Every structure is written in structure tokens, then in C-alpha cells.
Amino acid sequence: MVVIFIVSSIVGYFLIKNVPSLLHTPLMSGMNALSGITLLGALAATGKAILTLDMAYGYVAIVLAMINVAGGFGVTARMLKMFKREEK
Numbered sequence: 001m002v003v004i005f006i007v008s009s010i011v012g013y014f015l016i017k018n019v020p021s022l023l024h025t026p027l028m029s030g031m032n033a034l035s036g037i038t039l040l041g042a043l044a045a046t047g048k049a050i051l052t053l054d055m056a057y058g059y060v061a062i063v064l065a066m067i068n069v070a071g072g073f074g075v076t077a078r079m080l081k082m083f084k085r086e087e088k
Helices: 002-017 028-034 036-048 052-082
Strands: none
Touching: 002 036, 028 036, 028 052, 036 052
């Protein structure tokens, strides 16, 4: 589980680091989709868990990852609403 966590952290860091500041806003929803990698890592780690405590940690990781993904898409939707023109 530690190896999965470390690999997921490194992949996430490099994915976010390589996005230029000017492109961050338009690519925000795409980056939120890549946050799903964290969710997949949590699911894989929980599936491999044997001890009940490890399963509990995995469950918490899955819940937190889903909050991250759903919250990211919620923020993106609100941000995109600000750029819509009002119809007369």
C-alpha cells in the first residue's frame, strides 16, 4: 500500500507541475478527471488489503478521493458559469 501511495503521489505531482499557469483554468476540469487516479489507487489498495484496519484506511481514502473529484468538478462548473454571457 505504501508503494501505491508513493507512486500515486509522484504521478500526481508531475501531472500538476507540468501544466503551465496560463492553461490551468481551461484545463482544470481535465486535471480534475486525472484526480481519479487517486481514486483508482485507493480502490486498488483497498482491494489488496487483508487486515480490517487496512480496509478501514482504504475506505477513508476512497471517500476522501471521491470528495476531491466531486468537489473539483463542482468548482469547475461554478467557474465556467461565471464566463457565460447573460441572455437578454
